[in-house]
Amino acid sequence: MGIPVPARPSDGDRERVAELLQQACGEGRLTLEEFSVRVGAVWSAESESELALVTRDIAPTPVVGSARTVEKIVTVFSQTKRRGRWRLRSRRLGTYTVFGSTKIDLRDVATAEDVIEINGCCVFGELKIIVPQGVEVEVTGVVALSSQETRLAAVPRLPGTPEIRVRVTTWFSNLEIRSRPPSLEPAIQDD
Incomplete structure (x- = not known):
C-alpha cells in the first residue's frame, strides 16, 4: 500500500480563501502587503x-492603527510621509504636492x-509611491518639465490584488513609483 497523496485544493476552494x-x-485585519503575500x-x-x-x-478584529482613514494628502512647502498601517475607505486617494x-x-x-x-498633481515637488510586489500599476498623467520613473519588480501579478491607477500631473517635479518585496521589518523604516 502506498502513502495516500493529499488532494490538491480546487479552484473554488482557492477563490473562497x-x-x-x-x-x-x-476590514483592516490584513495590510495590502500581507494580503498580497497570502493570496500568492x-x-x-x-x-x-x-x-x-x-x-x-x-486577527479576529482589526489591529490598532488601522482606523486612520485617509482620502486626501496635501503637502505645501513641507514633507509628508504616509506609511505604516492606515485605511483607505474608498477607491480614490487625492494627492497634491506644491x-x-x-x-x-x-x-x-x-x-x-x-x-x-491615486489622482492629483505635483508642482515643483517630489511624489514617491511604494507598492507591494505582484500588484498591477497603471500610470497616466501629464509630465511637463518633470521626471517620471516606474520601477516594478518583474514578478507575475498576484490574483485577487487590487490594480493601482496613478493619474498625476507633474510640473517641474519628480514622480517615482516602485515595488518592494514584503519586509519582515516594521513599516516605519525610513528610505
Whole structure:
C-alpha cells in the first residue's frame, strides 16, 4: 500500500480563501502587503493543509492603527510621509504636492477595493509611491518639465490584488513609483 497523496485544493476552494483574505484586508485585519503575500500562497498551495495555513492566524478584529482613514494628502512647502498601517475607505486617494515632498507607502494600507486610484498633481515637488510586489500599476498623467520613473519588480501579478491607477500631473517635479518585496521589518523604516 502506498502513502495516500493529499488532494490538491480546487479552484473554488482557492477563490473562497482569496475572498476571505480580501474581506480581512478591507476590514483592516490584513495590510495590502500581507494580503498580497497570502493570496500568492493561496494560488501556490499544493494541499488543503497549506491552504488552511494561509488564514489560520488572521486577527479576529482589526489591529490598532488601522482606523486612520485617509482620502486626501496635501503637502505645501513641507514633507509628508504616509506609511505604516492606515485605511483607505474608498477607491480614490487625492494627492497634491506644491514645493514639497510626499511619500505614500501602500504596502500597509487596508482596503477592500479592487482598484485604487491615486489622482492629483505635483508642482515643483517630489511624489514617491511604494507598492507591494505582484500588484498591477497603471500610470497616466501629464509630465511637463518633470521626471517620471516606474520601477516594478518583474514578478507575475498576484490574483485577487487590487490594480493601482496613478493619474498625476507633474510640473517641474519628480514622480517615482516602485515595488518592494514584503519586509519582515516594521513599516516605519525610513528610505
